[in-house]
Amino acid sequence: MKDRIVKDIMVCVLSQPQCILGFLHCRVMTFNTKLIIILFLCYNKWKIIYRKAGVIMINQLEIERVAKLARLKCTEKEVQQYTHQLGSILEYINTLNQIDTTDVEPTVQVISLKNVYREDKVQQSLDKEAIFANAPEREESYFKTPKILGR
Amino acid sequence: MELFRKSGRELSAMMLKREISVEDLLRAHLCRIEQIENKVKAFITITEERALKLARELDRQLASGAMDDRLSDLWGIPIGLKDNLLTRGIRTTSGSKMLAEYFPPYDATVVERLTRGGTILMGKTNLDEFAMGSSTENSAFYPTRNPWDLTRVPGGSSGGSAAAVAAGEVVLALGSDTGGSIRQPAAFCGIVGLKPTYGSVSRYGLIAFASSMDQIGPLTRDVTDSALVLNQLIGYDPRDSTSVRRGTEDFTQALITDVKDIKLGVPQEYFEQNIHPEISQLTYKAIRILEKLGAQVEEVSLPHTEMALPTYYILAPAEASSNLSRFDGIRFGKRAHEVTDLNDLYSLTRSEGFGSEVKRRIMLGTYTLSVGYYDQYYRKAQKVRTLIIEDFARVFANFDVLISPTTPTTAFKLQENLQNPLAMYKSDILTVPANLAGIPAISIPIGFDSTGLPIGLQILGKHFAEATLLRVAYTLEQELGLLAKKDWGITR
Numbered sequence: 348m349k350d351r352i353v354k355d356i357m358v359c360v361l362s363q364p365q366c367i368l369g370f371l372h373c374r375v376m377t378f379n380t381k382l383i384i385i386l387f388l389c390y391n392k393w394k395i396i397y398r399k400a401g402v403i404m405i406n407q408l409e410i411e412r413v414a415k416l417a418r419l420k421c422t423e424k425e426v427q428q429y430t431h432q433l434g435s436i437l438e439y440i441n442t443l444n445q446i447d448t449t450d451v452e453p454t455v456q457v458i459s460l461k462n463v464y465r466e467d468k469v470q471q472s473l474d475k476e477a478i479f480a481n482a483p484e485r486e487e488s489y490f491k492t493p494k495i496l497g498r
Numbered sequence: 499m500e501l502f503r504k505s506g507r508e509l510s511a512m513m514l515k516r517e518i519s520v521e522d523l524l525r526a527h528l529c530r531i532e533q534i535e536n537k538v539k540a541f542i543t544i545t546e547e548r549a550l551k552l553a554r555e556l557d558r559q560l561a562s563g564a565m566d567d568r569l570s571d572l573w574g575i576p577i578g579l580k581d582n583l584l585t586r587g588i589r590t591t592s593g594s595k596m597l598a599e600y601f602p603p604y605d606a607t608v609v610e611r612l613t614r615g616g617t618i619l620m621g622k623t624n625l626d627e628f629a630m631g632s633s634t635e636n637s638a639f640y641p642t643r644n645p646w647d648l649t650r651v652p653g654g655s656s657g658g659s660a661a662a663v664a665a666g667e668v669v670l671a672l673g674s675d676t677g678g679s680i681r682q683p684a685a686f687c688g689i690v691g692l693k694p695t696y697g698s699v700s701r702y703g704l705i706a707f708a709s710s711m712d713q714i715g716p717l718t719r720d721v722t723d724s725a726l727v728l729n730q731l732i733g734y735d736p737r738d739s740t741s742v743r744r745g746t747e748d749f750t751q752a753l754i755t756d757v758k759d760i761k762l763g764v765p766q767e768y769f770e771q772n773i774h775p776e777i778s779q780l781t782y783k784a785i786r787i788l789e790k791l792g793a794q795v796e797e798v799s800l801p802h803t804e805m806a807l808p809t810y811y812i813l814a815p816a817e818a819s820s821n822l823s824r825f826d827g828i829r830f831g832k833r834a835h836e837v838t839d840l841n842d843l844y845s846l847t848r849s850e851g852f853g854s855e856v857k858r859r860i861m862l863g864t865y866t867l868s869v870g871y872y873d874q875y876y877r878k879a880q881k882v883r884t885l886i887i888e889d890f891a892r893v894f895a896n897f898d899v900l901i902s903p904t905t906p907t908t909a910f911k912l913q914e915n916l917q918n919p920l921a922m923y924k925s926d927i928l929t930v931p932a933n934l935a936g937i938p939a940i941s942i943p944i945g946f947d948s949t950g951l952p953i954g955l956q957i958l959g960k961h962f963a964e965a966t967l968l969r970v971a972y973t974l975e976q977e978l979g980l981l982a983k984k985d986w987g988i989t990r
Contacts, residue, residue: 413864440866451882455880458697481603483830493840
């Protein structure tokens with residue numbers, strides 16, 4: 348729980364470093380007071396919802412972080428929608444915590460297959476032209492992409 | 499009876515006896531498509547020209563006479579394929595804008611096998627985008643409608659396949675089932691849908707959704723046809739590393755009306771999931787029929803049933819978020835324009851290409867797999883999955899099959915659950931446990947509710963016990979005699 352709060356604050360701080368840094372350098376308040384104020388600001392700005400047993404539901408900032416990881420661009424409206432919808436899905440999913448799984452092994456696969464190998468032998472592969480026919484852009488036998496570094 | 503109401507086995511026999519030609523049969527179905535496809539919208543692509551050419555070719559082969567002995571039971575039969583099964587040179591979209599212009603360079607193994615069996619591809623059927631959904635409303639193209647009531651959904655994600663079979667547009671179709679995507683639409687459309695054991699049917703060429711659960715199976719008008727399709731589909735394939743090597747089995751041997759040696763469990767928890775009373779009543783009636791025929795019936799308990807759905811909604815999106823990372827706009831599929839750099843290309847392509855449910859699941863899966871949450875969600879779910887598997891193992895030590903309803907409700911209205919993802923997910927509550935455990939399950943029609951909508955019954959079995967499922971299903975089908983009474987196709 349405590350780790351989570353600190354983590355959330357860190358995320359907030361990192362997102363707006365210039366103002367938060369100035370704030371932290373001010374010497375009028377003790378560190379604890381600053382902490383409380385930052386917490387309050389985070390709570391208001393991103394509406395972090397603390398639920399029973401200290402479980403933190405997903406917030407907008409986290410949605411933005413996840414969208415970035417997933418290489419998805421979300422509109423403001425989508426971010427709000429996902430915050431709400433994923434929040435309620437996660438709440439439902441959290442019912443799993445009612446189950447004690449202390450000594451349970453996680454499932455790896457459902458049928459008893461052992462490692463599957465094949466001989467390291469050259470085989471007929473798919474037709475190159477049929478593959479490239481679906482490429483958005485090609486140059487000779489290469490897939491062409493835009494410049495990888497910014498303009 | 500019109501040709502489009504008959505089963506594959508009947509039609510195949512008629513063709514071999516030269517009562518009808520392959521082209522006659524195909525034209526009967528094309529005619530049906532012309533009549534109703536604009537209302538049902540079961541297909542994304544119809545391959546009419548190609549089908550007619552193949553039908554004439556098969557007729558020539560039949561006329562030459564040399565083929566008869568080697569013909570499969572599905573020879574000349576028009577089929578539909580869910581549009582997440584790759585077909586060489588035929589557009590395969592997976593219901594997504596991402597693949598709207600994708601022409602696969604190879605056939606899925608199941609497509610190869612059915613082609614070898616002499617079936618004729620009529621077209622690619624509609625689905626929820628990347629098979630994510632329970633209503634076919636998540637298709638990027640258009641929703642499919644339930645042939646029994648056009649204001650209702652056909653179920654999903656194999657809704658196009660189920661509707662096409664129920665409406666008489668094809669004799670049978672293939673679907674894929676990750677959490678109920680064959681069985682739930684089969685139940686909603688009043689047909690038979692079978693999810694085989696994990697590993698028994700090759701998934702090579704199936705566009706992956708959740709690889710630890712995806713399985714391909716048939717949607718058919720009767721149990722017999724399901725056995726015929728299984729005969730073609732099941733078998734080892736070195737190109738799918740989860741494919742299991744087993745001896746060949748003739749599933750038509752299982753088509754006998756005999757359940758005297760069957761021990762049948764009735765999982766209590768499955769009847770406690772807000773099941774519509776008409777559905778549980780009809781299910782119990784069917785169980786009593788089997789009991790009267792000599793099956794030994796007992797109540798059983800699968801205590802972790804309640805946990806199957808939350809477990810599924812951690813694992814399936816997690817696997818999906820990983821599988822769908824291949825859609826990056828580089829090698830195939832859609833690519834966004836006007837981008838500044840490579841990362842921008844990825845995220846713009848994906849944001850434009852994926853629909854909202856797919857994005858939602860990618861987000862959910864990315865979240866539960868991300869640093870700090872993996873143990874809390876993914877690992878936890880894999881542990882609960884172990885408990886669910888152990889529940890089944892305990893019960894199957896003493897019982898041959900389990901019987902439950904397939905769905906808590908009959909087909910719901912279009913739009914009814916679209917704004918509430920969680921309500922939509924709960925439609926799969928009785929079907930996901932089989933996918934988590936990898937066991938086979940079949941849904942067969944057992945009657946209708948008071949508004950005339952079909953009701954499905956689910957039979958679950960042990961790993962690789964498809965023959966037992968088919969025997970119980972066949973017995974019940976023959977006893978209920980619904981096939982003779984049922985009016986295929988649009989009733990209103």
